[in-house]
Amino acid sequence: MPALPEISFVIPVYNKADVLPYVIRALAAQQPAPDAEYIFVDDASSDMSVAVLEREAAATLPMVTVLRNTSNAGPSVRLNQGAAQARGRLLCLIDADELILPDAVALMQQALRQHDADLVHGKVIRSALPAAQIVPTPRGAMPDCKTGDRPLQMILQGRGFVRMTWLVETALFRASGGCDERIFIQDESLPLRLATKARRLVDFRGGMTMAPQAASHLSADKRQQHHDRFFAYYNLLADQPGLPSQERQMIAATCASIAWKAVRRSGLPLAQFAALSAYLQGKAGLAVSADFLKRAATAFRALPDIRRTAPSIQLPHSASAPPP
Template sequence: MRLAPGVTFAVPLYNKAPWIRATLDSIAAQRGDFAREIVVVDDGSTDGGAGLVAEWASGRDDVRLLRQENAGSAAASNACLAAARFSAVKFVDADDLLHPDATAVLLEALRREPTAVLAFADRMTFPDGTLPPMPPRAPLPPRRVDDALARVIRNSLFNPTQILVRTEVARAVGGCDERVLYSQEYGLSLRLAAAGPFVHVPETLAFQRVGIDGNLSADQGGQLARATRALGLFLADKPDLPVSLRRLAARRAAGRAWLWRRRHQGETFLSPWSLRRLAAWLPPRDTAAFVLASAEAIQPPQR
């Protein structure tokens, strides 16, 4: 597919009916002189959200609603990516909101850094049932992030609503890792960070709704385990990473596992997971297996 200059707004949808209209309104309100489309992939919703999207899109020619059986947000995000017709993809969680200038600002940041594969902004959380204040913009110069992979290994830098990616690069690296059904942005960010630098826009341009019953982001253990598992799978795919990065990955994973087990299972400083933190400095011969074991120490995968 030949890509045209512009932005595809990618919205994976699963049981977000109460919030999807506000999210779509936020996308429609984006300012800027760029071609655009909205691709919503309904990932087997059972709450009528897809019908609300169809109703909202009635009379518009820039919205496509695609449907698939429930396969997880990583697969739904990849379906958006595969369908994109424009050269940049702006991911948006189906219960988040965007500042009206978010997309234009991120596009400009990528234009100024032609080798950057991804631009990301800061985010603010707001309680469900309220509307976030849209603070007046205080533009600061974007910052190129050349050590993107080391930074992503240390910590997840963003949620999907914060990022704008180059479509061709995201496709070339394989998109989101569908072996981890959720926390899709972390696997994608690892893959993209191995492909090139990021650019950070130090402004609050994304707004994340919190306090939703059953929201996966509220499950801290699950989030940590999924991110750690994504890291382990990435290491398995990239066995030739420098020793410094493999050591960093092992230390971060073992540290997360130890802290989680100490806080939630009462393990002592002489426990096996405390000792594994020391082993991580070597690094382990099979770093990928070590990191994947750390993920299971936090929360075993659901069978």
């Protein structure tokens, strides 16, 4: 029976046939080559993504699994689907349109050991070039980083956690419940959920992946972004009633801020005066009422043309709770 890999790369894919060859090439160029398996989860792509994966990934990388799906469920569901099959002690989570630097995995592993952490986040370097013109080069040295024993507070106070370059202990991912499948896009919710269970977070200041010029991203839809951001925080309040009061207040204030932006920019059906008042209360450090948050949640649920999904993949030891 083959030995278990140290790392499981889990990469959700939707219509990335044009960039996948370069993503695969960057994974194969890791120095030194990691003891890893590679799980690509296709979300019912309508282009040639699956063909590229089955042809190029299988020929270039060891221990490749391509999971095919016939329905489009969104990255939250697909990440969980891949993580449920992962055999590694660590999960490396990256987007299917990002080219990982040649020494990124080695540096992230080193940071886990050096700081006795269970969660590492690397930034993304945005490029105006297409993937074919990008040649990722090694960082060569450990980037500056911030380390903390209160990961959730780091996430709440920080910025730049929404792009996926994560190295996380598989046990931590599963203890957190993985991605919140009530939310289509995992960008905002995954860091929050991981942080509630993490012992120590290392946040790299330097980029670990390169994002090429792209035609579109799911998160470019502002209405979808506002909806998913709000429920990332709102669901966290419902799922984690034991959070410290300071962090609950910060989360509620973030909900109010998102609601106010959505009223102005996304046509959220919520009274402007109430939304502005709640936003200003949160900004001033005052408590935002639970009644307002419930009314905001009802308004977000009423938004038309929002991609929504129902939970379908259950991780072992899932911490997910039913919608509030």
